[in-house]
Amino acid sequence: MTVASISAEYFPQEPKAPVVASATHEKSKEAIAKLDKNFDARGAYFVADYAKSTGNYIADVDGNYYLDVYAQIASIPLGYNNPALIEVAKSDKMIRAIVDRPALGNFPGADLNEIVEEILKVAPKGQDKVWSGLSGADANELAFKAVFFWYQAQKRGYKSNFSAEEMESVMHNQAPGSPELAILSFERAFHGRLFASGSTTCSKPIHKLDLPAFKWPKAEFPSYKYPLEENVEVNKKEDERCLKIVEELFTTWKVPIAGVLVEPIQSEGGDNHASAEFFQGLRDVTLKHGALLIMDEVQTGVGATGVMWAHERFNLQPPPDLVTFSKKFQSAGYFFHDPEIVPNFAYRQFNTWCGDPARMILAGGIGKEILKHDLVSRAATVGDYLYKKLEALQKKFPTYLRDLRGKDRATFIAWSLENAEARNKFLSDMKTVGVNIGGCAEDSVRLRPTLVFEEKHADILVEAIEKVLSGY
């Protein structure tokens, strides 16, 4: 199948190859030191020149042009300075959303329904409602609120009022008004870094240290043996073992579990995959115990894995109760389908802004381009192409390409190195050959390019990896 290059159509000026103009990053270093006096900039790799960045290439202030397969921690959907999104950004609707930012819950604009409907056009199958927030962590915490409202409403009757004791105790942060309830998540999960989302996150200590946390349970997420084709039975047993732990936590945990929160692929925690059967089992456990299921699609959503939403591959019946999104949608919130997930009274799921229509308009624009150019299928095709090349490279450098993961998951590909030191050196060395690439877990590399990453970019990436590894 030959298809026209959409990246060439969008980005006629995209470089043909990375440009490594300066390996010392003098200008970046100077700019970071200056910024750091006003704003903590210790995590900055380099200072980008977004005016010069285009398509799959991020430019920096030292004149380098990196092929970007990290894409702002998996969040640039359609390449830098995408002309279709620039049109959206210049629209009257966007300008109004910026300068007249509404309190959406009280004073929605005449165009809000249209904005919401654009977003719903790319909603996961089975989801027909949406609520909006501001980041992945925020989306997850809004989803937790929805879960707890629903759980308590089920107990007292959807339209029943609060008791006097609840009204009184809640003002002292005490039960029954502030009940002891939990969200179950998984070891190695990442769901954000605020206090409740942070209590469900479990990938690295640095995200959590020194912060008070809710004492919520963690189950084990399957740890598969690779390659998957050769380890079907042992991985099936692993699913069963992990589901049993979830089931046990429901009956043994000291406070009721109101919801289960899970990523379709654990991303920050190491690109840990699990089977459709595992997720189906999870759906069953939540139904059995009267809990809701939240799929965290913050990193996996919006086409990244070769389907619009990664959990759609699992064929869950009924669909997950809430699906959270952010990153590639450049907006945040959750999808849902059950009308009873709308809280029983107004002003419960509420705050001043209730989202940002500017970012919601952009999400609609992103969805429209994805559908128009069939970018999800394209991502799947280029992912297969890339995966095969990496498999070939793995044979040559098995030590540096361990546990290659993400077959048939578009460009959502990862692998491991021997340890953190080797991984960090690899990530750093890749910059010297003009590739901006990111890690996950302690020892893994994750590919998170845009949806306009094509075969020609995959060739450059694989060549760069080979060049770096050949020097080891």
Next chain:
Amino acid sequence: MTVASISAEYFPQEPKAPVVASATHEKSKEAIAKLDKNFDARGAYFVADYAKSTGNYIADVDGNYYLDVYAQIASIPLGYNNPALIEVAKSDKMIRAIVDRPALGNFPGADLNEIVEEILKVAPKGQDKVWSGLSGADANELAFKAVFFWYQAQKRGYKSNFSAEEMESVMHNQAPGSPELAILSFERAFHGRLFASGSTTCSKPIHKLDLPAFKWPKAEFPSYKYPLEENVEVNKKEDERCLKIVEELFTTWKVPIAGVLVEPIQSEGGDNHASAEFFQGLRDVTLKHGALLIMDEVQTGVGATGVMWAHERFNLQPPPDLVTFSKKFQSAGYFFHDPEIVPNFAYRQFNTWCGDPARMILAGGIGKEILKHDLVSRAATVGDYLYKKLEALQKKFPTYLRDLRGKDRATFIAWSLENAEARNKFLSDMKTVGVNIGGCAEDSVRLRPTLVFEEKHADILVEAIEKVLSGY
């Protein structure tokens, strides 16, 4: 003193008076019903037409033009469709920030330092650093994180590493890695509706019911007798009583209190004021007990009370450790001055986006206009003018204008009615005479106009109030 009308300069098309074209809101009702199928719209008062809104007037889809003294829950700074902000929204810098949203902590753009410096130009006195977030609740939770990081770093030494026990226990949400620490806030406070911010909020049960909470302490906030001039001694005793409660909580609360969080004027909770002496006492208590002081300026900040930041009137020495902002800045985050409030290691105060440069650029633009047109002094002048008129009206309608508050606090004015029912009827009746106005606490009215609200608008507002009350 005569000054040119800045609202006339910004908004030549601003209506001369409200237009009440339809009291039945048929089109709004229809649009709300349609939206509600996709997006919870039960809190919507009407559907706004932002294209037609201008200056201090918000238009709706039924052809009404309301004088808006609520301004999107206290958050529109410079009027609807402000031409200076439209210019900012159309700038190349803004368009890039929208379409190339960076992960600011890893890949800051070349213009980030300039964007940050614009914000710091209007920082509270004594604050020279900033960190960015996405909403008021988010800003407060980021500030809590900074407080907890600082508190634990003080105990173990700023540059000391974590213990093996901390690294292990934190992954199970257990102490010592997830320590038991508290933020002290006040009864009737509002600091947001996420889980940690929600645990510090204490104004209404509806914000908190059914949500697990951290068991953090609440002190009493002074309840003054009005008018203040006639109740100096009794209010002074009230300060002392409340400070004593704070002091006692520090010594008796079951877990250490790492920070105190307070609004300069409790806004959502009823526009409750307290004296400079009270806040100075609070500063002293935090210093004595080794805790940090967070001033929540989400609603009071950015000129709303006749100074840029409301706490600047309190002359706190040293200045508050963290000052959170959002709303009128259309952006969010916290200011600080102590370099040790930068976490001891990178990647602790971190997330994917670390704020939104589009909204940060707008904040800089807002600050620039405020300084250029001296809008804070103007707000103070028009506030005095309005307050005197309301005092006169109070004599005529004492039952409906109880405990008038906000003298010398610009247009940050409030009063109470007999009860919730009377207050709600008043808010609703004001719409029939073309004024969009909001409440606070159960029985109070709060004025939160923009910074381009002038004497001519005050006249219309007072006339409308008089008209409504005359009918009672």
